[in-house]
Amino acid sequence: MDQFITFGIVGLSTAAIYAVIGSGLVLTYSTTGVFNFAHGAAGMLAAFCYWQFTVGWGWPVPVALVLVLLVLAPAFALLVERAVLRPVQALGEAERLVMTVAMLSGLIAAARWIWDPNVARPLPTFFADRKPFHLGPATVTWHQAITMAVAVAVAIGLRVLMYRTRTGAEMRATVDDRALVGLAGARPVRANQVAWILGTQLAAIGGILIAPTVTLDASQLSLLIVSAYTAAVFGRLRSLPMTFVGAIVVGCMESYLAGYLPQNAYLPGLRLAAPALLLFAALLAFPHRRLRGRDRRLRQIPVPTMAGTGLFALVVVAFGVVLATVLSAPDLITYGPIFSLGVVALSYVPLAGYAGQISLCQLSMAGIGAVVWAHLGAHGELWALLVAVVVSAVAGGLIALPALRLSGVYLALGTAAFAVVLDQWIFTLPTFKLFGVQIGLFDQGSVTAVGPDLFGLHLDSESQLMVFAAVCLALASIGVAALRRGRFGRRLIALRDSEAAYATLGGNLLLAKALVFALASGIAGLGGALYGMQLQSVSATQFNLVAGLPIFLVAVVGGLGAVGSGLFTGTAYVGPINALIAIAPWSQNAVALLPGLAGVGLGRNPDGVVPSMRSEWAPVARDRIALPVLVLGIAAAWVLRLADVIDGWVFCGVALVLALALRGWAAARQRAVLAAAVAAGSAGAEAAAPEEVPVEWLGIRRAWRPEDEEVLARGIAAG
Template sequence: MEQFLTFGIVGLSTAAVYAVIGSGLVLTYVTTGVFNFAHGAAGMLAAFCYWQFTVGWGWPVPVALAVVLLVLAPAFGLAVERVLMRPVQRLGEAERLVMTVALLSGAIAAARWIWDPNVPRPLSVFFADRRPFHLGPATVTWHQALTMTVAVAVAVGLWFLLTRTRTGAEMRATVDDRALVRLTGADPVRAGRVAWILGTQLAAVGGILIAPTVALDASQLSLLIVSAYTAAVFGRLRSLPLTFAGAVVVGCLESYLTGYLPQNPYLPGLRLAAPALLLFLALLLFRHPRPRHRDRRLVQVPAPSLRGTAVFAASTVAFGVVLATVLDEADLVTYGPVFSLGIVALSYVPLAGYAGQISLCQLSLAGIGAVVWGHLGAHGQWWALVAAIAVSGAVGALIAVPALRFSGVYLALGTAAVTVVLDRWIFTLPAFHLFGARISLFDQGSVDMSGPDLFGLHLDSAADLTVLAAVCLGLASLAVARLRRSGFGRRLIALRDSEAAYATLGGNLLVTKVAVFALSAGVAGLGGALYGMQQRAVTAEQFNLVAGLPIFLVAVIGGLGAVGNGLFAGTAYIGPNVLIGVASWTQNIVALLPALAGMGLGHSPEGLVARLRRTWEPLGRDPVALPVLLGALALGWVLRLTHVIGNWTFLTGSLAVALALRGWAVTREAPGTAPDVPVEWWGVRRPWRPQDGEVLARATAGR
């Protein structure tokens, strides 16, 4: 009994922290309509700053707390609200969600830059010099008592703020109708600002309270938010009392699993994955309200021409051949994954771009493809690549069946939970037998990879695998373009526009969602298998949630509806590694780039691929400039192969020639020489322009 009570006290203490963090998450969502994935990262940064002040610089604890909670946390909340969230408030739910994911990724990268993750940073609990006291047979430390007291104070304070003050009424009303709130004389901007400040302060309080009991690690502290997510989902993202009740369930579950989980090699990861499993179950079992402040402003997804996509696919293969012939073996290991990770990024196009299903588990599905290839294709069997695609697709279909109940932010939460479960438990399992078959994943270590045998050739060199990955990316791009133009692709667009309307018109939501999840998972599995071949060996850490966030962000930046997004995302994600080769000190800057680019999403919600295409189209149409460019590139390639020039000369020279010829083509193209597009194809075969609405209004005014 004494042991049971002791673990209960520990669980309640942990639950108090989850309650504080979760209440801040709910407060921000109820007020602004933004589910802040970076909420835990704010607490992580506060914990690191508190360590820096107290341990690093020797400040008194009260002074450090005052600076962190009353200065830094409010300033961080104000900056996020003003610089990041306000510009995307007019956009849809997906864009606001991506902004917070970018902030999460950027906060982790910044913390690793400032505080070396290889240096341990122990932090003492509060009142460490005081002896614990007893409640019956249970022993309670003063830090645990303080944590639970703070949670109660936060609960009372938030209840009073939201139900008994004018500011609280403004905060609750703002998310429902900002325009109507303005008519009452209230200021929705001020209400949102207050919510971000208070939410950040609560995250900081939770981060400081829990940091002494866990390792001061950027990823671990940021992902503690998964437990707070679970508590918030228990409260259905709007009820603070239910959020506190959910925190108690999560905290006690973790504590009792620690104390009573049987000693078994298959179960240690279960305790770490328990909050994510509970989150997924809560999403399944509870009826969730319609996401608040949901916006239906969707980015158009033009149907790509098959001819243009074929040219793009051929260009992708040519790019792969050039890389394979001009780079040495070591450089190809670094830059060759442009194509394999590009395939992983391409898997977002049918799922998120066409069907509107936000998923954060694509890199984990790629990990499944890599594992299947590593074990079944150890001797180069070509059919193992088909098996990797099939198994990944089957796992994607399994995820889709329960995900039928999710949409919007709930789907993002569910797929994030799946990723955490795979990373913390499934991928850590030793080999086991299922229905007489031996199942082996990462074997609690790494999995060695080799290339395939195709058409009597053993493709195992870095150059061979780079060309193979480029060919696969080109073929996958063609397949995704063909999908968009098919009847199934049109159904996916209809599903994205309105699930209710799609079902009303006879569409089968279950079949469609399962099919698109399986398809995108199969594409991701193909990319993961090719990535494993190029890396020679892979570990589970390469496919976790934190590793997948930058790829997701780069894919969103490129434009989730663009077929060319695969090559763009792979190049944008891997390409900056050139800076590391030139100057190693740029490593942390490169890690920050995807997050910084994601934070600029509000300035280009349609994606960069569409903008780049419009920018370079004049060069592609010019009958003189295009052949000159192709000839110059071919000449530079030959000079590089004959070692007349080096890699840097070839790269910089090619870019300089391309930019110069593009500028020349733009000047040669008169304003009226662009291809004439019929009015019914405006917004499809060419981008929609602001003046098009006025033109159509004038044309139809007399009818």
């Protein structure tokens, strides 16, 4: 009994920290309509700054606390609100969610840059020199007592603020109708700023309180927010009292699992994954009302032509062949994942781009594909690659079944929880038997993967595997484009526009979600298998949630509705980062910030970079001089590289400079031609826009077209 009470005290102390952090998360969401995935990262930064001031520089604890909580935390909150989130306040929920995910990734990278993760940084508890006191048979440290007292004070203070002050009323009203609140004499911007300041301060308090009891690590501290997520979901993202109840459940569960969980090789990861499992269960068990701040902003997803997609596929293969022949063996290992990670990124297009389903576990699905290939394709059996795709697809379909009732933020939380469960528990399991079948995963370390046997030819060199991955990316891109043009693709667009309208018109939500999750997971599993082949040895840490965030961000920046997003993501994520590190090794930590910074810049171009790049390079593709010169110039440089006259870096530089120069020249020629046409009086006829026909008059005022079916469906869904 004494032991049970002791573990209970530890659990309540931990629960108090989760309650403080979770209440800040609920406060921010319920008053601004933005779910802050970077909430835990803000607390992580505060903990590191507190360590730097107190341990690193020897400042007094009170001075450090005042500086962190009353100066740095409010300044950081105001910077985030003004520079990052205010520009996307008028955009959709998905864009605001991506912004906070970008901040999470960027802040983790920044912390690793400033504070070397290989250096231990122990942080003493508050009043560590004082003897603990006793409550009956339980021993309570002063740090635990302070933690619980702070949680009580936070609960009382927030209650008074939200329901007994004018500022609290403004904060609660702002998210419902900013314009109306402004007409009533309130200041919505100030209310948002107050909410962000208080939320960041609460995250900082929680980070400082929990840092002495865990390892001061950027990723670990940031992902402790999963437990706070669970507490917030208990409160359904709006109730502070229920958030505190959820925090008690999570904290005590962790403590009692640590104390009473049997010791064997299969259960240690369960204790680490328990908060994520509880989060997933809470998402499914609790009813969720309409998401605060959700809107109805819809965007047109372009329909790719098969001719254009076929040309793009040829470009992908040609790009792979050129890279495979011009890069050295070490560079092939470095840049080989361009195409395999491009396949993983392509999986976001049908899932998030077409169907509007936000998933943060696609790299985990890739990990499943890598594991299946490593074990079943140990000798290069090509059928094992198909099995890897199928197993990943089945896993994705299983995710969709319980996630049927989730959407938006809740779906992102559910898939993040699933990724954490895989990271912390499933991928760490030793070999086990299931229904008499022996199943091996990463074997608590790493697994070896080999290249496939293709029609009697064993692909084992880096160049062969790069070309094979490029071919797979090209074929997958054609398949995704064909999906968008087909009936199921149009159904996915309708599903994204309005799930209620889709179901009302006879669509099967369960079937549609299960199929699109399975399809996307199968594509990700293919990318994971290719990734394993190219690296030859992979571990579970390469497929965790934090590793997948930059890929997700770059894919979003590229444009989730564009088939070319796969190649763009692989190239942008692997190419510039490794190239900058090769040129300037000292910039390794700085370039890790690039995906997060790119995600933060999404507000300036919410449709993505790929559509813009397509329009920018269209003059080159249409120019009868520029395109042949570009092809011949790159071919000539390629021949010189094959003859070892120039090296791979010179080839890449020549190709890049030539392409940029011809793009500018072709754009200038196009402008000149248009100017001449205007002067001749012929531009009006060429540039005349077709007559806009209302949806209800399609087929009457002009002939019916096949694409009008989708236009009509979108009009019905939007209405």
